[in-house]
Amino acid sequence: MHTSSYTVLHDPDGLIEAELPLDREPYESLVKAVLAWTGEDILTTRDLEQIALQLTGHARAVTSDVRRRAGQLPEDSGPRALADVVLREAEGILSAPIEGTVRCVHHRARLVRALYERLDRLEVK
Template sequence: MSDTHTVLHDPRGLIGAELPLDRAPHEALVTAVLAWKNPDLAPRDYEQIALQLTGHARAVAADVRRHAAALPRNDGRGALAEVILREADRHLSAPLEGTAHCARNRARLVRALYTRLDRLTEPIPASP
């Protein structure tokens, strides 16, 4: 029997870094969750939504870390990224709950991470 798969060794996570985030559907989910007025879902549905947002938050946080690490030490954007990343780590270490509150918190986290990622990737205007 021949081997039909290849095991990849990627200790620095470079393979995943080359894959773009699937941003649009997650932003749509964030928008929907944050627009809830009086949701009436089953706890397992809230948990699944929070789980989806948690996974995506981890991916966005990894991108924020990667971009922040590439900045010069005197670039203030890196320090601001560290603040949001510490906050993200704190939120992501909390256990998931089957509640609208938990899902909303994860949605807010994804939104904050994308805001920081956008600031890290936008070009800095040249000084006059």
């Protein structure tokens, strides 16, 4: 007789996710490689779409971290204001449809880079 068991995770505030560090290095390498592209005929449209999807998913995760960390700062702080600017930019880029173009992938790579730069500068005191 085989019985299966599973645990239902209820974490509406994302507290468990906040404790898990992002696997940053592979995405930073991907961003660096993408931003080094100079030609339009680098990869197929489908490959570019897949890369854009990967960058989009990671950008959403980093956006959550930036938002969470910025939310812990005083509302009138400079670092929080700068984080809000980056978060608004992220909303605009992430709401745009994914295209299988180098331009689209470049936008998302630059977004991941900007999010990490902002995340690194947010220190809760």
